[in-house]
Amino acid sequence: MTRPWILAIIAANLVVLIALVFLYPAAMLSPGRMSVGHSEPPVACAACHQPFRGAAAEKCTTCHAVATIGLKTSLGTPLTKPRPGPPFHQALNTTDCLACHTVHAAPRFSHLSGPRFSHDLLGTETRTRCATCHVAPTNALHRGVQGQCSSCHTPEGWTPATFDHQRFFPLSGPHNVQCATCHTGGDFTRYTCFSCHEHRPDQILAEHREEGILDIRDCARCHRGGRSGEGGDDD
Secondary structure (H helix, E strand, O other): OOOHHHHHHHHHHHHHHHHHHHHOHHHHHOOOOEOHHHHOOEOOHHHOEEOOOEEOHHHHHHOOOHHHOOOEOOOOOEOOOOOOOOOOHHHEOOOOHHHOOOOEOOOOOOOOOOOOOOHHHEOHHHHOOHHHOOOOOOOHHHHOOOOOHHHOOEOOEOOOOOOOHHHHOOOOHHHOOOHHHHOHHHOOOOOOOOOOOOOOHHHHHHHHHOOOOOOOOOHHHOOOOOOOOOOOOOO
16 A cells, blocks of 8 residues: 555645646746747747647648748748748648747757758759758869759768769879869769870770770779779779
């Protein structure tokens, strides 16, 4: 049998807890402080929450029109500094705002920590238009890139890139040059060795035909290190 003093402690704790809920409802029930956009001016709890159901995603669109997100404020005023590129919310497959957003900044005991956005929420065409949301890096490598980010990166992770240049053709010695030297026209799906080497394609083809090689478009297939004397698929 449970001892009476244990029941008394449990009952006292319940009384204190109930009293705190009535005395400090915001501190006891709120998962955290409101974000600036929803606290200045204050937004009533019922504007987002339904009794005994919590926040309702469909209530978000009563203030935030999906068609104008990224272009106008919730009051319909044009943004002075629109986001770069076309707004991406219009390309979402769902209007479940709570899949990525919460009006409570912290702590969020009932939500997963960290970003919850998934590129799977975007339409297929939008997933390849990275510049819609992301600003291109300005380092030396990316300054010479004119193609799509998807040539080397995937929505599942920006790093590591899917292409390992060291594996296919080491950029060492005289081959440590700007990307556009070999990848002309900003097309990183193709390359040419004739930008530097004083060879004529017809002469190279004639020489390789003697070895039974008829396709000279992929020099790195045999010349993995860029050395003229090497050859063979396994070198």
